[in-house]
Amino acid sequence: MNWTFNLLDWFSKQQRPMPWRQNPSAYGTWISEMMLQQTQVVTVIPYFERFMTQFPTIQSLADAPLEKVLKAWEGLGYYSRARNLHKAAKIIVNDFNGTVPNNYKTLLTLPGIGPYIAAAIGSIAFEEPVPVVDGNVLRVFTRYWGIFDDIMKMTTRTMLTDRLTPYIQDVKPSDFNQAIMELGALICKPKDPLCSTCPLQEKCFAFHSQKIAELPYKPKKAAVPHHTIVVGVIWKDDKVLITKRKEDQMLGGLWEFPGGKLEKGESLKQALIREVNEEVDIQIKVGAVYGVIKHAYSHFKITLHAYHCEYVSGTPIAKSASDLKWVSPKTLHDLPFPKANKSLIPLIINS
Ligand code: SF4
Structure with a gap:
Protein backbone atom coordinates (compact mmCIF):
# COMPACT_ATOMS: atom_id res chain seq x y z
CA MET A 1 0.00 0.00 0.00
CA LEU A 215 19.85 9.05 11.21
CA PRO A 216 19.43 11.88 10.55
CA TYR A 217 23.13 12.57 10.05
CA LYS A 218 24.52 15.90 11.20
CA PRO A 219 28.14 16.69 11.99
CA LYS A 220 29.07 17.28 15.63
CA LYS A 221 28.73 20.89 16.75
CA ALA A 222 31.74 22.86 17.95
CA ALA A 223 31.65 23.77 21.67
CA VAL A 224 29.25 26.64 22.35
CA PRO A 225 31.09 29.82 23.45
CA HIS A 226 30.35 31.27 26.88
CA HIS A 227 30.33 34.98 27.77
CA THR A 228 30.32 36.64 31.17
CA ILE A 229 28.02 39.66 31.17
CA VAL A 230 27.68 42.30 33.84
CA VAL A 231 24.79 44.78 34.04
CA GLY A 232 23.91 47.61 36.38
CA VAL A 233 20.49 48.37 37.83
CA ILE A 234 21.26 52.07 38.19
CA TRP A 235 19.05 53.92 40.64
CA LYS A 236 18.42 57.66 40.65
CA ASP A 237 15.85 58.57 43.32
CA ASP A 238 13.13 55.95 42.86
CA LYS A 239 13.80 55.21 39.17
CA VAL A 240 16.13 52.88 37.27
CA LEU A 241 17.89 53.46 33.96
CA ILE A 242 17.10 51.21 30.96
CA THR A 243 18.35 51.29 27.38
CA LYS A 244 16.79 50.04 24.14
CA ARG A 245 18.78 47.83 21.78
CA LYS A 246 19.18 49.03 18.21
CA GLU A 247 16.82 47.30 15.78
CA ASP A 248 19.59 45.85 13.62
CA GLN A 249 21.20 44.13 16.65
CA MET A 250 20.41 40.72 18.06
CA LEU A 251 17.37 41.19 20.40
CA GLY A 252 16.81 44.52 18.60
CA GLY A 253 14.01 46.72 19.94
CA LEU A 254 14.09 45.12 23.41
CA TRP A 255 14.93 47.05 26.58
CA GLU A 256 17.76 46.06 28.92
CA PHE A 257 19.86 47.24 31.83
CA PRO A 258 23.13 48.94 30.81
CA GLY A 259 26.20 46.69 30.82
CA GLY A 260 28.12 44.31 28.60
CA LYS A 261 30.82 41.68 28.27
CA LEU A 262 33.64 41.22 30.73
CA GLU A 263 37.01 41.79 29.06
CA LYS A 264 40.22 39.92 29.82
CA GLY A 265 41.87 40.99 33.11
CA GLU A 266 38.87 43.01 34.34
CA SER A 267 36.91 42.45 37.54
CA LEU A 268 33.12 42.44 37.21
CA LYS A 269 32.87 45.88 38.84
CA GLN A 270 35.58 47.37 36.59
CA ALA A 271 33.80 45.98 33.52
CA LEU A 272 30.49 47.43 34.65
CA ILE A 273 31.91 50.92 35.25
CA ARG A 274 33.60 50.84 31.81
CA GLU A 275 30.51 49.52 29.99
CA VAL A 276 28.14 52.04 31.58
CA ASN A 277 30.53 54.86 30.75
CA GLU A 278 30.86 53.66 27.12
CA GLU A 279 27.15 53.01 26.67
CA VAL A 280 25.45 55.91 28.43
CA ASP A 281 28.29 58.23 29.47
CA ILE A 282 27.52 58.49 33.20
CA GLN A 283 29.43 57.74 36.40
CA ILE A 284 28.04 55.25 38.87
CA LYS A 285 28.80 53.73 42.26
CA VAL A 286 28.59 49.94 42.16
CA GLY A 287 26.94 48.27 45.16
CA ALA A 288 25.81 44.75 46.02
CA VAL A 289 24.94 41.89 43.69
CA TYR A 290 21.24 41.54 42.75
CA GLY A 291 21.56 38.12 41.18
CA VAL A 292 23.46 35.84 38.81
CA ILE A 293 21.52 34.40 35.89
CA LYS A 294 22.55 31.74 33.38
CA HIS A 295 20.95 31.69 29.93
CA ALA A 296 21.57 29.80 26.69
CA TYR A 297 21.01 31.36 23.26
CA SER A 298 21.19 29.32 20.06
CA HIS A 299 24.92 29.96 19.45
CA PHE A 300 26.34 30.92 22.85
CA LYS A 301 25.67 30.86 26.56
CA ILE A 302 25.88 33.68 29.08
CA THR A 303 26.25 34.13 32.81
CA LEU A 304 24.81 37.52 33.69
CA HIS A 305 25.83 39.26 36.91
CA ALA A 306 23.56 42.12 37.97
CA TYR A 307 24.64 44.82 40.45
CA HIS A 308 22.73 47.41 42.40
CA CYS A 309 24.23 50.77 41.37
CA GLU A 310 23.73 54.39 42.31
CA TYR A 311 23.84 57.21 39.79
CA VAL A 312 26.67 59.63 40.61
CA SER A 313 27.02 62.18 37.79
CA GLY A 314 26.65 62.98 34.10
CA THR A 315 23.72 63.24 31.68
CA PRO A 316 22.92 59.84 30.16
CA ILE A 317 23.33 59.69 26.37
CA ALA A 318 22.30 56.62 24.31
CA LYS A 319 25.73 56.14 22.73
CA SER A 320 25.34 52.52 21.65
CA ALA A 321 21.58 52.13 22.09
CA SER A 322 18.61 53.53 20.20
CA ASP A 323 16.95 55.03 23.29
CA LEU A 324 17.15 55.26 27.07
CA LYS A 325 14.92 56.33 29.93
CA TRP A 326 14.55 56.43 33.72
CA VAL A 327 11.53 54.37 34.74
CA SER A 328 9.73 53.36 37.89
CA PRO A 329 10.43 49.64 38.57
CA LYS A 330 6.65 49.01 38.58
CA THR A 331 6.47 49.83 34.86
CA LEU A 332 9.24 47.39 33.85
CA HIS A 333 6.69 44.60 33.35
CA ASP A 334 4.99 46.66 30.61
CA LEU A 335 8.09 46.72 28.40
CA PRO A 336 9.71 43.92 26.35
CA PHE A 337 12.99 42.59 27.84
CA PRO A 338 15.25 39.66 26.86
CA LYS A 339 14.81 36.66 29.16
CA ALA A 340 17.89 37.07 31.38
CA ASN A 341 17.12 40.79 31.99
CA LYS A 342 13.45 39.98 32.59
CA SER A 343 14.40 37.55 35.37
CA LEU A 344 15.87 40.51 37.27
CA ILE A 345 12.62 42.47 37.37
CA PRO A 346 11.01 40.68 40.36
CA LEU A 347 14.31 41.04 42.27
CA ILE A 348 14.32 44.79 41.56
CA ILE A 349 10.65 45.32 42.44
CA ASN A 350 11.04 43.40 45.70
CA SER A 351 14.33 45.03 46.71
S1 SF4 B 1 9.73 6.53 10.15
FE1 SF4 B 1 10.62 6.79 12.17
S2 SF4 B 1 9.10 6.05 13.64
FE2 SF4 B 1 8.53 5.30 11.60
S3 SF4 B 1 9.42 3.28 11.50
FE3 SF4 B 1 10.88 4.66 10.58
S4 SF4 B 1 12.25 5.26 12.27
FE4 SF4 B 1 10.44 4.32 13.18
Whole structure:
Protein backbone atom coordinates (compact mmCIF):
# COMPACT_ATOMS: atom_id res chain seq x y z
CA MET A 1 0.00 0.00 0.00
CA ASN A 2 1.18 3.54 -0.78
CA TRP A 3 2.88 5.18 2.24
CA THR A 4 0.94 8.43 1.70
CA PHE A 5 -2.33 6.56 2.27
CA ASN A 6 -1.06 5.11 5.58
CA LEU A 7 0.30 8.49 6.64
CA LEU A 8 -2.91 10.42 5.89
CA ASP A 9 -5.06 7.74 7.47
CA TRP A 10 -2.92 7.95 10.64
CA PHE A 11 -3.13 11.79 10.62
CA SER A 12 -6.92 11.79 10.27
CA LYS A 13 -7.15 9.74 13.48
CA GLN A 14 -4.22 11.01 15.55
CA GLN A 15 -3.76 14.73 14.85
CA ARG A 16 -3.75 16.91 17.93
CA PRO A 17 -6.29 19.70 18.29
CA MET A 18 -4.52 23.05 17.96
CA PRO A 19 -6.09 26.52 18.06
CA TRP A 20 -4.81 27.36 14.56
CA ARG A 21 -6.41 24.18 13.18
CA GLN A 22 -9.89 25.29 14.29
CA ASN A 23 -11.32 27.72 11.69
CA PRO A 24 -7.96 27.95 9.91
CA SER A 25 -7.06 31.23 8.22
CA ALA A 26 -4.03 32.33 6.24
CA TYR A 27 -3.23 34.92 8.92
CA GLY A 28 -3.49 32.37 11.75
CA THR A 29 -1.38 29.87 9.79
CA TRP A 30 1.31 32.48 9.22
CA ILE A 31 1.42 33.53 12.90
CA SER A 32 1.43 29.94 14.19
CA GLU A 33 4.16 28.80 11.79
CA MET A 34 6.36 31.79 12.68
CA MET A 35 5.95 30.94 16.38
CA LEU A 36 6.50 27.22 15.86
CA GLN A 37 9.97 27.66 14.34
CA GLN A 38 12.43 26.34 16.96
CA THR A 39 9.60 26.18 19.52
CA GLN A 40 7.38 23.35 20.80
CA VAL A 41 3.61 23.30 20.21
CA VAL A 42 2.77 23.36 23.95
CA THR A 43 4.82 26.52 24.42
CA VAL A 44 3.32 28.19 21.36
CA ILE A 45 -0.40 27.61 22.11
CA PRO A 46 -0.83 30.27 24.87
CA TYR A 47 1.35 32.74 22.93
CA PHE A 48 -0.74 32.18 19.79
CA GLU A 49 -4.04 32.66 21.63
CA ARG A 50 -2.86 35.87 23.32
CA PHE A 51 -1.36 37.22 20.08
CA MET A 52 -4.54 36.60 18.07
CA THR A 53 -6.64 38.30 20.77
CA GLN A 54 -4.30 41.27 20.84
CA PHE A 55 -3.83 41.49 17.06
CA PRO A 56 -6.92 39.82 15.54
CA THR A 57 -6.28 41.10 12.01
CA ILE A 58 -3.31 41.88 9.79
CA GLN A 59 -4.37 45.52 9.88
CA SER A 60 -4.23 45.58 13.70
CA LEU A 61 -0.77 44.00 13.62
CA ALA A 62 0.47 46.51 11.03
CA ASP A 63 -0.94 49.44 13.05
CA ALA A 64 0.55 48.32 16.39
CA PRO A 65 3.80 49.86 17.66
CA LEU A 66 6.73 47.42 17.30
CA GLU A 67 7.26 47.53 21.07
CA LYS A 68 3.76 46.08 21.64
CA VAL A 69 4.48 43.24 19.20
CA LEU A 70 7.81 42.50 20.89
CA LYS A 71 6.07 42.49 24.28
CA ALA A 72 3.55 39.91 22.97
CA TRP A 73 6.52 37.84 21.74
CA GLU A 74 8.52 38.18 24.97
CA GLY A 75 9.84 34.79 26.09
CA LEU A 76 9.52 33.08 22.67
CA GLY A 77 13.04 34.18 21.69
CA TYR A 78 14.39 34.70 18.15
CA TYR A 79 12.95 38.22 18.17
CA SER A 80 13.78 38.84 14.50
CA ARG A 81 10.69 36.71 13.81
CA ALA A 82 8.49 39.27 15.60
CA ARG A 83 10.17 42.23 13.89
CA ASN A 84 9.74 40.54 10.50
CA LEU A 85 6.06 39.74 11.20
CA HIS A 86 5.48 43.40 11.92
CA LYS A 87 7.34 44.53 8.76
CA ALA A 88 5.53 41.95 6.60
CA ALA A 89 2.11 42.95 8.02
CA LYS A 90 2.75 46.54 6.90
CA ILE A 91 3.73 45.33 3.42
CA ILE A 92 0.64 43.10 3.17
CA VAL A 93 -1.60 46.03 4.14
CA ASN A 94 0.09 48.45 1.72
CA ASP A 95 0.81 46.20 -1.27
CA PHE A 96 -1.64 43.28 -1.01
CA ASN A 97 -4.80 45.00 0.19
CA GLY A 98 -4.46 43.44 3.65
CA THR A 99 -4.68 39.87 2.35
CA VAL A 100 -1.94 37.24 2.80
CA PRO A 101 -0.57 36.36 -0.68
CA ASN A 102 -1.97 33.00 -1.78
CA ASN A 103 1.09 31.44 -3.38
CA TYR A 104 4.56 30.21 -2.46
CA LYS A 105 6.47 32.49 -4.85
CA THR A 106 4.89 35.74 -3.63
CA LEU A 107 5.04 34.68 0.01
CA LEU A 108 8.81 34.27 -0.35
CA THR A 109 9.15 38.00 -1.10
CA LEU A 110 7.94 38.98 2.41
CA PRO A 111 10.35 39.60 5.32
CA GLY A 112 10.89 36.56 7.54
CA ILE A 113 9.25 34.14 5.10
CA GLY A 114 11.68 31.53 3.79
CA PRO A 115 10.97 28.30 1.87
CA TYR A 116 9.60 26.48 4.94
CA ILE A 117 7.07 29.16 6.04
CA ALA A 118 6.06 29.88 2.42
CA ALA A 119 5.38 26.19 1.83
CA ALA A 120 3.48 25.89 5.11
CA ILE A 121 1.20 28.88 4.38
CA GLY A 122 0.84 27.98 0.70
CA SER A 123 -0.17 24.40 1.44
CA ILE A 124 -2.13 24.74 4.70
CA ALA A 125 -4.04 27.92 3.85
CA PHE A 126 -4.29 27.64 0.05
CA GLU A 127 -3.82 23.91 -0.73
CA GLU A 128 -0.80 24.66 -2.91
CA PRO A 129 1.09 21.38 -3.53
CA VAL A 130 4.49 22.44 -2.11
CA PRO A 131 6.12 20.14 0.49
CA VAL A 132 7.41 21.60 3.75
CA VAL A 133 10.86 20.50 4.86
CA ASP A 134 11.62 21.28 8.50
CA GLY A 135 13.59 19.39 11.16
CA ASN A 136 10.75 16.91 11.71
CA VAL A 137 10.36 16.15 8.01
CA LEU A 138 14.12 15.76 7.57
CA ARG A 139 14.22 13.27 10.43
CA VAL A 140 11.27 11.21 9.18
CA PHE A 141 12.42 10.89 5.57
CA THR A 142 16.15 10.49 6.07
CA ARG A 143 15.17 7.52 8.24
CA TYR A 144 12.43 6.26 5.95
CA TRP A 145 14.49 6.46 2.75
CA GLY A 146 17.91 5.84 4.35
CA ILE A 147 19.50 9.16 3.38
CA PHE A 148 22.89 9.74 5.05
CA ASP A 149 23.52 13.28 3.72
CA ASP A 150 24.23 16.10 6.18
CA ILE A 151 20.81 17.56 7.08
CA MET A 152 22.37 20.93 7.90
CA LYS A 153 23.19 21.42 4.21
CA MET A 154 20.77 23.25 1.92
CA THR A 155 21.38 20.68 -0.81
CA THR A 156 19.88 17.96 1.42
CA ARG A 157 16.74 20.04 2.01
CA THR A 158 16.42 20.77 -1.72
CA MET A 159 16.88 17.09 -2.57
CA LEU A 160 14.19 16.09 -0.07
CA THR A 161 11.82 18.78 -1.37
CA ASP A 162 12.30 17.37 -4.88
CA ARG A 163 11.68 13.81 -3.68
CA LEU A 164 8.51 14.76 -1.80
CA THR A 165 7.04 17.00 -4.52
CA PRO A 166 5.50 14.21 -6.68
CA TYR A 167 3.75 12.67 -3.66
CA ILE A 168 1.98 15.88 -2.60
CA GLN A 169 0.42 16.35 -6.06
CA ASP A 170 -2.15 13.58 -5.63
CA VAL A 171 -3.33 14.31 -2.08
CA LYS A 172 -4.69 17.20 -0.03
CA PRO A 173 -1.54 19.35 0.45
CA SER A 174 -2.62 20.79 3.82
CA ASP A 175 -3.10 17.30 5.28
CA PHE A 176 0.06 15.89 3.70
CA ASN A 177 2.35 18.56 5.14
CA GLN A 178 0.73 18.66 8.57
CA ALA A 179 0.77 14.86 8.71
CA ILE A 180 4.51 14.54 8.16
CA MET A 181 5.27 17.28 10.66
CA GLU A 182 2.92 15.66 13.18
CA LEU A 183 4.48 12.24 12.60
CA GLY A 184 7.91 13.72 13.30
CA ALA A 185 6.66 15.39 16.48
CA LEU A 186 4.66 12.47 17.90
CA ILE A 187 6.08 9.21 16.51
CA CYS A 188 9.40 9.55 14.69
CA LYS A 189 10.93 11.45 17.62
CA PRO A 190 14.67 12.22 17.82
CA LYS A 191 15.16 9.68 20.63
CA ASP A 192 13.19 6.47 21.11
CA PRO A 193 10.83 6.77 18.12
CA LEU A 194 7.58 4.84 18.49
CA CYS A 195 8.15 2.58 15.48
CA SER A 196 5.59 -0.01 16.60
CA THR A 197 2.78 2.50 16.01
CA CYS A 198 4.30 4.23 12.96
CA PRO A 199 2.30 4.20 9.71
CA LEU A 200 5.57 4.17 7.72
CA GLN A 201 7.14 1.22 9.48
CA GLU A 202 6.47 -1.35 6.73
CA LYS A 203 9.08 0.08 4.34
CA CYS A 204 11.21 2.18 6.70
CA PHE A 205 14.93 1.78 5.94
CA ALA A 206 16.13 2.82 9.41
CA PHE A 207 13.71 0.54 11.21
CA HIS A 208 14.53 -2.57 9.17
CA SER A 209 18.30 -2.00 9.07
CA GLN A 210 18.48 -0.89 12.74
CA LYS A 211 20.08 2.43 11.81
CA ILE A 212 17.65 4.71 13.64
CA ALA A 213 20.34 6.09 15.97
CA GLU A 214 22.54 7.02 12.97
CA LEU A 215 19.85 9.05 11.21
CA PRO A 216 19.43 11.88 10.55
CA TYR A 217 23.13 12.57 10.05
CA LYS A 218 24.52 15.90 11.20
CA PRO A 219 28.14 16.69 11.99
CA LYS A 220 29.07 17.28 15.63
CA LYS A 221 28.73 20.89 16.75
CA ALA A 222 31.74 22.86 17.95
CA ALA A 223 31.65 23.77 21.67
CA VAL A 224 29.25 26.64 22.35
CA PRO A 225 31.09 29.82 23.45
CA HIS A 226 30.35 31.27 26.88
CA HIS A 227 30.33 34.98 27.77
CA THR A 228 30.32 36.64 31.17
CA ILE A 229 28.02 39.66 31.17
CA VAL A 230 27.68 42.30 33.84
CA VAL A 231 24.79 44.78 34.04
CA GLY A 232 23.91 47.61 36.38
CA VAL A 233 20.49 48.37 37.83
CA ILE A 234 21.26 52.07 38.19
CA TRP A 235 19.05 53.92 40.64
CA LYS A 236 18.42 57.66 40.65
CA ASP A 237 15.85 58.57 43.32
CA ASP A 238 13.13 55.95 42.86
CA LYS A 239 13.80 55.21 39.17
CA VAL A 240 16.13 52.88 37.27
CA LEU A 241 17.89 53.46 33.96
CA ILE A 242 17.10 51.21 30.96
CA THR A 243 18.35 51.29 27.38
CA LYS A 244 16.79 50.04 24.14
CA ARG A 245 18.78 47.83 21.78
CA LYS A 246 19.18 49.03 18.21
CA GLU A 247 16.82 47.30 15.78
CA ASP A 248 19.59 45.85 13.62
CA GLN A 249 21.20 44.13 16.65
CA MET A 250 20.41 40.72 18.06
CA LEU A 251 17.37 41.19 20.40
CA GLY A 252 16.81 44.52 18.60
CA GLY A 253 14.01 46.72 19.94
CA LEU A 254 14.09 45.12 23.41
CA TRP A 255 14.93 47.05 26.58
CA GLU A 256 17.76 46.06 28.92
CA PHE A 257 19.86 47.24 31.83
CA PRO A 258 23.13 48.94 30.81
CA GLY A 259 26.20 46.69 30.82
CA GLY A 260 28.12 44.31 28.60
CA LYS A 261 30.82 41.68 28.27
CA LEU A 262 33.64 41.22 30.73
CA GLU A 263 37.01 41.79 29.06
CA LYS A 264 40.22 39.92 29.82
CA GLY A 265 41.87 40.99 33.11
CA GLU A 266 38.87 43.01 34.34
CA SER A 267 36.91 42.45 37.54
CA LEU A 268 33.12 42.44 37.21
CA LYS A 269 32.87 45.88 38.84
CA GLN A 270 35.58 47.37 36.59
CA ALA A 271 33.80 45.98 33.52
CA LEU A 272 30.49 47.43 34.65
CA ILE A 273 31.91 50.92 35.25
CA ARG A 274 33.60 50.84 31.81
CA GLU A 275 30.51 49.52 29.99
CA VAL A 276 28.14 52.04 31.58
CA ASN A 277 30.53 54.86 30.75
CA GLU A 278 30.86 53.66 27.12
CA GLU A 279 27.15 53.01 26.67
CA VAL A 280 25.45 55.91 28.43
CA ASP A 281 28.29 58.23 29.47
CA ILE A 282 27.52 58.49 33.20
CA GLN A 283 29.43 57.74 36.40
CA ILE A 284 28.04 55.25 38.87
CA LYS A 285 28.80 53.73 42.26
CA VAL A 286 28.59 49.94 42.16
CA GLY A 287 26.94 48.27 45.16
CA ALA A 288 25.81 44.75 46.02
CA VAL A 289 24.94 41.89 43.69
CA TYR A 290 21.24 41.54 42.75
CA GLY A 291 21.56 38.12 41.18
CA VAL A 292 23.46 35.84 38.81
CA ILE A 293 21.52 34.40 35.89
CA LYS A 294 22.55 31.74 33.38
CA HIS A 295 20.95 31.69 29.93
CA ALA A 296 21.57 29.80 26.69
CA TYR A 297 21.01 31.36 23.26
CA SER A 298 21.19 29.32 20.06
CA HIS A 299 24.92 29.96 19.45
CA PHE A 300 26.34 30.92 22.85
CA LYS A 301 25.67 30.86 26.56
CA ILE A 302 25.88 33.68 29.08
CA THR A 303 26.25 34.13 32.81
CA LEU A 304 24.81 37.52 33.69
CA HIS A 305 25.83 39.26 36.91
CA ALA A 306 23.56 42.12 37.97
CA TYR A 307 24.64 44.82 40.45
CA HIS A 308 22.73 47.41 42.40
CA CYS A 309 24.23 50.77 41.37
CA GLU A 310 23.73 54.39 42.31
CA TYR A 311 23.84 57.21 39.79
CA VAL A 312 26.67 59.63 40.61
CA SER A 313 27.02 62.18 37.79
CA GLY A 314 26.65 62.98 34.10
CA THR A 315 23.72 63.24 31.68
CA PRO A 316 22.92 59.84 30.16
CA ILE A 317 23.33 59.69 26.37
CA ALA A 318 22.30 56.62 24.31
CA LYS A 319 25.73 56.14 22.73
CA SER A 320 25.34 52.52 21.65
CA ALA A 321 21.58 52.13 22.09
CA SER A 322 18.61 53.53 20.20
CA ASP A 323 16.95 55.03 23.29
CA LEU A 324 17.15 55.26 27.07
CA LYS A 325 14.92 56.33 29.93
CA TRP A 326 14.55 56.43 33.72
CA VAL A 327 11.53 54.37 34.74
CA SER A 328 9.73 53.36 37.89
CA PRO A 329 10.43 49.64 38.57
CA LYS A 330 6.65 49.01 38.58
CA THR A 331 6.47 49.83 34.86
CA LEU A 332 9.24 47.39 33.85
CA HIS A 333 6.69 44.60 33.35
CA ASP A 334 4.99 46.66 30.61
CA LEU A 335 8.09 46.72 28.40
CA PRO A 336 9.71 43.92 26.35
CA PHE A 337 12.99 42.59 27.84
CA PRO A 338 15.25 39.66 26.86
CA LYS A 339 14.81 36.66 29.16
CA ALA A 340 17.89 37.07 31.38
CA ASN A 341 17.12 40.79 31.99
CA LYS A 342 13.45 39.98 32.59
CA SER A 343 14.40 37.55 35.37
CA LEU A 344 15.87 40.51 37.27
CA ILE A 345 12.62 42.47 37.37
CA PRO A 346 11.01 40.68 40.36
CA LEU A 347 14.31 41.04 42.27
CA ILE A 348 14.32 44.79 41.56
CA ILE A 349 10.65 45.32 42.44
CA ASN A 350 11.04 43.40 45.70
CA SER A 351 14.33 45.03 46.71
S1 SF4 B 1 9.42 3.28 11.50
FE1 SF4 B 1 10.44 4.32 13.18
S2 SF4 B 1 12.25 5.26 12.27
FE2 SF4 B 1 10.88 4.66 10.58
S3 SF4 B 1 9.73 6.53 10.15
FE3 SF4 B 1 8.53 5.30 11.60
S4 SF4 B 1 9.10 6.05 13.64
FE4 SF4 B 1 10.62 6.79 12.17
